[in-house]
Amino acid sequence: MADTAAQSLLHDVRLPLLVGRDRELAALRTALAATLAGRGSLVLIGGEAGIGKTVLAKVLLAEGVECGALALVGQCYDLSETPPYGPWVELFEQLAVEPDGPSLPAPLGINSPASDGMALFARARDALVAVRRPIAVFLDDLQWADAASLELLRYLTRRGASLPVLFLATYRASELTRRHPLYGLLPLLVRESDALRIPLRPLDLRSVTRLVADRYPLPEIDAARLVAYLDRRAEGNPFFIGELLHALEEGGLLLPSDEVGGAWELGDLARARLPSLVRQVIDGRAARLGEEVRDLLAVAAILGQVVPLGLWAALAEVEEEALLPVVEAAFDARLIEVADDGASVRFVHALVREALYEGIAPTRRRAWHQRAGEVQAAIAQPDPDVAAYHFQRAGDARAVMWLAHAGSRARALYAPQSAVDHFTRALELARQFRVAPSLSMYRERGLAHETLGEFDPAQANQEAALALARSMGDRKAEWQATLDLGQ
Template identity: 35%
Template sequence: MAVALVTRLTVLSAARATIGAVPRWDERPLVGRAGELATLLAAVDRAAAGRGSAVLVAGDAGVGKSRLLDELAARAAGRGLRVLAGHCVDLGEVGLPYLPFVDLLRPVAAELGDGAAGLFAARSAAAREPDAADLGSPVRVLRPPVDDGRLQLFEAVAAALAGLAADTPLLVVLEDLHWADRSSRDLLRYLLARLTDEPVAVVASYRSDDLHRRHPLRPLLAELVRLPGVERLDLGPLPDAQVEQLVRGLAAGASDRTVDDVVARAEGNAFYAEELLAAGLAGETLPLGLTDVLLARVEQLTPAAQQVLRAAAVAGRRVRHELVAAVVPSSADGDLDAALAEAVHSHLLVVDPDGAYRFRHALVREAVLADLLPGERVRLHAAVAAHLAADPSAGTAAERAHHLRESHDLAGALSASLEAADAARCVGAPAEQLQHLETVLALWPAVPGAAEAAGRGRADVLLEAAAAARSGGQVPRAVALLRAVQEVLGDDGDPVTRARAHYALAQALARIEDQTSAFRESGAAMALVPAQPPSAVRTWAAATHARVCYDLDRRAEGDAAAEEALAAADALGLDSAWADVAVTLARSQEAGGGDRAATRARLEEALVRARRSGDPDVEMRVLFNLATVAWEGGDPREALRWSDTGLGRAATLGVEWSFYAAELRYLGVVSRYVLGDWDGSLGLADRLARVPEMAAHVRAAGLLVLVGRGDPATAERIAWARGLVDRLDAHVLLMLSTAGAEIDLAAWSGDAGTAVERARAASATLARLWGANRLAVVRLAATALSAAADAAATARLTGDAAAEREWTAAGESLVALARSAVEDHARVVGEHGLEAAAWVARVEAEEARLGGRAAPALWTAAVEAFGYGHVFEEARSRWRLAEALVATGDREAALAPLAAAAATARELGAAPLLAAVTALARRARLELPGTGRVADPAAVFTPREAEVLALLARGRTNRQIGSELYISEKTASVHVSNILAKLGAGSRTEAVALAASRGLLPTG
């Protein structure tokens, strides 16, 4: 029989059934599975050490078993093991015995040729010895194979593998064990017992979702896991973050919407993600090939079980027994139970702890739904809706609305959607509230008597939807809905409702930096409602108008509107309006030179009233301004305290992405960055996977941490943010966060051109949108100025006078932008705070460096100015202070600030700053702890080479070097070549730069 197996090995066709060609992730880096791979590699290491082991890898179809085993095979081969792989194939009732072993041993037979028979016969005679049945205790744990003539074959295969392993340890990989024929299962049982003392690792995979109750592999698995050295490894779904990494790796240009959709629908299954992505999916329909794969298992069930799945698919991802019983055509309870049991045992449905059924994977439900005929779909939705109407505790209004709409009961769907929207509002879910209200608006034209059914007009529903959009951070959507209100009302509509629409639109427009249009809308609201008698609508119109007037520096008009609103709010007992106006007045008076302590006291009074009113938007505005006052006062810790307080309240109120809640989150990210809590800053920026576009600046604020750490993901994240900036032209904070990161990255990378260009562009945008109040330009100009000063210094070092003039002029233009911003702010707004003062000090110090002047006093001033709490910028200024001290010859004084900068860089993980500090220490030949020993130039260059290098640094040509050193031009050229070779430089300029950074440039 062993000879027969060898014969099959040499003649069996290499072709075998495979899945049709689709894009695969095989050639890409393995995503996730680090723990699982470590477990498998441990088995490989045991084999390499001479001990046998086995791992049974279980996982659903498509979860990534094959990709993991491919990676294992590659790693094992890299560790010197020989890898043999076999695959089981689904051939239905027509089984080919031992197919996976034929598969894995085929390359051995091909390699050995006529000698293959000897390998398999080497110890087969032992199987005929009297004691051959006693193969050791591990075998006795298992049921021995029936001695029907196969024992000789089994021992021959075991002997062959042991013989191969004697030369090189083996990794044997068997895939898709759930399709293995009985003979192959018996042989595997034998081998796992027989090879325990051989340097062989066996890894076998199977689909756990294919193992129904009576699957023949089940009893074998139960036996195998009792063997010593055999373990089971379950592959669960990949986490969403790793699926996103996989998707972006497969399609780098995929939009965020596509990526999010694929991640949500794949539910951790790599194959499903690949199929969805290959179809370019960001919509509703499943790819045909994936649908066929999913339905293949459904179609193996009985008609009754398929009917249960269809009813469950219509009902939802999760469904209770009572609902299934009410929807499935009447039958005996026993029949229904049997059908449900079949669906569960086939791993299509699973039972939750509370007794509800749910689909094992959402895509199975999608495939079943897609396969329904239109009439059957409508009938089932109607049956579910009827059951939910009869028993409201069985589902929510949102579920009922969905089923009513799908069953074409549009009037019922409209009423249920309104009920669902109200429920969402009560639990603080504005995004869901908006979704239900937009469903109502979509149904409105198709439902006769919609206003009577809703109990209010379409304009009122639009106003509710706009309010929900604002609460959910979707300000542009709110603007569109409010404009729709104005269209519905027209010029003859109710003045009070029109005024509400106008001032609400003014508030929304102000939040997207369209102050001119906001002023027009708030003025229109004031004109529609008289001041007397006082009314809530007029009060809010005046409060909004005051805020917009101050933004446009129309102070007299703003004062009048604010006084009217404050008096009316007091008279009417409108705490929310009073608090809103109090914030506006307090901030306006502070900007005009008022006392900051008085401002804080007024804001805290406004907070009490805002909370008493129950208006979350006003409360968030008060909290944001309390945090901002602390920030502007140079107290980032206090700002962070208010930010965290505000975010806690926003979560409680369900308005985490409303405008001011998003601003509080942004301030929390920036405050943590400034205070040196970089992990906390990045964690807050990335806490939620999806954010509204108007809150994208929150995530972009984390870019400074990535730049500061030299994170490889920085460029990709900046590209994402830049794409949003280009689309959302008026989103100033997003632009500032992105530009700041781009400039800082360019400065660290030595790309002065990009740094200067981004700073100029950002300054122009700020001037267009914020006018005189553009103090943020100073930070951008200071960072870009650093890059320009570096470029000018390099030009001076290499004697490139033209480049020096170019970069000096570019830097001077940045200084002018910064000073202009400071002057305009002082003229229109007032004095600037500690943060701005620190950046002004930085600009002055960088200006001196731009001109080639070492200015320790200016850098000392910058260090002290950033001492208000900006940990990183204080360290960066200390580095520059040390550099200036070295340039003035005071190397001893430079050591303390340089050591402090290095300690901060290590604590933050700020790799670029630490590299710069280390380079300065080496260049100045300062022994800085933790940066390695400083090289002595004499140990690298000969005295003559040192002289040549010094002249190279001054931009001398070979002829000039020869003339000054009284050597020939050819000899000078030889010395230059030697210098380039020792430094590994490709040019004279690069050689000078490398020598300077390594502290090898001669001084004096």
């Protein structure tokens, strides 16, 4: 099955001919060759949205598979933060279905939990060692990874870990704020694991010329006009270039000519009148599908990159069948694709979802998020991170409770840093919304700090819990807090 996943990666993804990435590919191939010879490493591919990070990593992964490596993929999704170990859970699922696949403890697998976080990490490492052939691990969009996932990456790639694994990870450099867990981790990763950093730059004029020549057999003068047009507008961003070409084709300005021999022709680009932002180009494409389809796609964009049809229908308050023509139209317009299980769809690119999302008026967006939070809260097993995300975006006080749930879950899943962050955010919001914080938020945050070996904040939190218990006159909680403090 892991091989099947790799196969679909090779065949479904329609990998394009990469232009302007020869140097980067050479460096990646060197790292791959070393991995095939038993010496793994970590390569970090950074750059702006749409610059070509994912496709570059996938091209290398496909080459790795051809050379006999096992490809494992873990994706992070834009939900301000993925649930604890989200990408690794996805990745190890691909191993679990191998004939003699590992039986990993929760949350990485379905077995009973490990004794502590370190034991969990060691089991993850053992699972990779047990594969007994080179592995190419690909973690996409680390800017959306949770802190625990990053810690596991750090553990597995530390110098001396010496696994025959090539770890490829991508991230949007521009989205790393100082508060982001990856921001502080990047220099550590480079230091501790000798990671190779590959910053991707915009395509130069020569590369854009090659890209155009590869896709459209145009007369020389037309090709030059098109390249100049793309260069002016897309500033070397391959995603934007692709969107512009698509819009020109759709608008009938770039089309196969009547001549035999497969030639193409280019119309008067002054007539193109395409907007200057990639967001507007995508929004225009959705708008051409009609108001109803566009609105439903906007609702889907609220839910995230992967959209379960059931949730989408519930949020839009329509029958699931009513979504099928929308799915078909959006599929034809290359905005979404249907997931293998048929029960969900996904936007073809994170930037497509972001464009549709940005197109929703802020007040409507808040209202949709509020409903999405309620829909999530009402399902059989709500995901606390998802509910917390929507209620936060909605500016709804229920975010406090869901953040606390997410914090408890993170603690139970050996993700103490995420737990601390969640409780901290919950307490901040409680103050903002003037709702009373619960005692357990301090208590659990204190215990998470304790797990991290941060004893001063651990003590401060237990003292806050004790003070709160006293002020509430809750003798049992007071007793518990006294025990936690070891007094």
